[in-house]
Amino acid sequence: MKVGIDLIHFATSDYFLGMDTFAQEKGQDVNKFYVGLGQEKMSIAPPDEDIVSLAAKAAEPILQQIERQAISAVLFATETGVDQSKSAGVFLHRLLGLSSRCRMVELKHACYAGAAGLQMATAMVKANPQERVLVIAADIAKYDLNSSGEATQGCGAVAMLVCAEPRILEIEPGSGYFTDDVMDFWRPNHRSTALVDGKYSTKVYLNSLKQAWEHFHEQTERGFEQIDYFCYHIPFTKMAEKAHQTLVRKVGLEYDAAQEAKTLPGQIYNRVIGNSYSASLFIGFISLLDNVKESLAQKRVSFFSYGSGCVAEFFTGVVQDGYQQWLMTQSHQQQIHSRIELNYQTYLQFYYQVDFAQSNLTLPHFNRGPYRFCGLEGDKRIYAEYSENSTTSG
Numbered sequence: 001m002k003v004g005i006d007l008i009h010f011a012t013s014d015y016f017l018g019m020d021t022f023a024q025e026k027g028q029d030v031n032k033f034y035v036g037l038g039q040e041k042m043s044i045a046p047p048d049e050d051i052v053s054l055a056a057k058a059a060e061p062i063l064q065q066i067e068r069q070a071i072s073a074v075l076f077a078t079e080t081g082v083d084q085s086k087s088a089g090v091f092l093h094r095l096l097g098l099s100s101r102c103r104m105v106e107l108k109h110a111c112y113a114g115a116a117g118l119q120m121a122t123a124m125v126k127a128n129p130q131e132r133v134l135v136i137a138a139d140i141a142k143y144d145l146n147s148s149g150e151a152t153q154g155c156g157a158v159a160m161l162v163c164a165e166p167r168i169l170e171i172e173p174g175s176g177y178f179t180d181d182v183m184d185f186w187r188p189n190h191r192s193t194a195l196v197d198g199k200y201s202t203k204v205y206l207n208s209l210k211q212a213w214e215h216f217h218e219q220t221e222r223g224f225e226q227i228d229y230f231c232y233h234i235p236f237t238k239m240a241e242k243a244h245q246t247l248v249r250k251v252g253l254e255y256d257a258a259q260e261a262k263t264l265p266g267q268i269y270n271r272v273i274g275n276s277y278s279a280s281l282f283i284g285f286i287s288l289l290d291n292v293k294e295s296l297a298q299k300r301v302s303f304f305s306y307g308s309g310c311v312a313e314f315f316t317g318v319v320q321d322g323y324q325q326w327l328m329t330q331s332h333q334q335q336i337h338s339r340i341e342l343n344y345q346t347y348l349q350f351y352y353q354v355d356f357a358q359s360n361l362t363l364p365h366f367n368r369g370p371y372r373f374c375g376l377e378g379d380k381r382i383y384a385e386y387s388e389n390s391t392t393s394g
């Protein structure tokens with residue numbers, strides 16, 4: 001029985017900050033960002049957008065195509081959790097009208113948890129082919145102003161339906177993994193922004209790739225030449241490029257244009273969305289599916305997930321025949337192209353957001369829907385379906 005991704009869709013926010021605006025404000029050469037980091041824009045979440053509204057926006061187009069009551073579990077991966085106890089998926093459960101006979105759990109390990117969710121969902125379906133599991137990876141990447149990480153912010157959510165006989169990607173058995181207790185990126189409970197030792201994190205990322213690759217190769221005996229396209233965790237696209245160069249050299253090959261072509265299409269969306277932590281690997285995969293000109297049917301794609309702290313995993317999947325008719329390319333591109341550009345002052349207003357020390361809060365409307373975070377009532381988060389003409393409490 002094949003198990004894997006049946007449908008996949010991403011969401012990002014309605015606003016972006018251009019790296020040209022950023023560079024001008026910081027008095028830096030824009031090529032540091034365009035060339036040095038490989039980033040052109042970063043999606044910025046307004047105060048009334050969070051991981052729950054982004055996740056609902058990512059999942060709804062999938063649910064419109066299937067029997068939503070058949071979803072048996074939601075595995076919600078995030079490192080931008082909105083509550084220390086209640087899982088974000090339960091807010092989503094109400095917004096999306098899922099069955100009460102559905103399990104919800106939140107998964108966390110920095111940018112890695114989305115891959116963990118996908119592997120867990122695959123195992124659940126293998127154990128019981130009736131399972132239809134919704135895996136969500138949603139994050140808002142936020143660093144201190146004027147820190148090195150500020151240029152690598154962004155936000156996004158990916159929803160993936162995992163079930164038997166998938167229409168888009170079969171996840172292949174076997175994977176390589178690596179864990180090491182390091183402090184390259186972390187966010188203590190009292191902080192809304194992450195702390196990062198940026199240069200160190202890039203070194204740990206590349207070492208983790210080499211370690212996870214070795215384990216993958218031992219476990220599966222699949223070789224580099226048997227992989228057609230490579231997707232990497234993308235904090236900024238230059239990191240993915242460096243990762244691919246590292247892997248190519250590790251297997252004793254020369255890095256050339258042919259090698260570059262195996263990973264570049266998987267960076268196109270990330271270059272204009274920015275970092276989305278747990279979602280970024282899968283936005284990269286969607287970018288590959290939407291942008292490669294040749295048919296990917298029966299092509300093997302690799303996935304390298306890296307979560308600072310650190311946990312990494314390398315695994316592969318095979319794209320299924322006829323996958324093209326199930327892609328939601330138009331929705332992805334329309335979201336990217338219809339975003340509103342921010343000037344630096346409005347970016348700062350969004351950045352400072354609101355004082356969450358208050359227990360009652362009504363947020364101004366910036367998010368254009370279809371779901372929004374409305375504020376707090378007695379410390380309870382309120383979400384709503386939202387469109388220009390109507391609002392329904394959720």
Ligand code: COA
Pocket residue numbers: 029030031032033035036037148149150151152196197198199201202205235236239306308
């Ligand atoms: N034109 C072209 N390239 C330029 C440039 C210019 N004018 N100015 C600088 N660059 C290049 C640098 O040479 C460097 O390239 P290299 O990495 O190949 O050496 C790159 O741009 C970044 O410049 P640098 O001075 O190192 O940037 P920084 O001190 O601002 O730090 C990060 C970069 C990635 C460490 C920082 O953005 C960060 O901390 N990000 C968050 C952590 C992260 O995402 N980690 C990844 C692992 S998960």
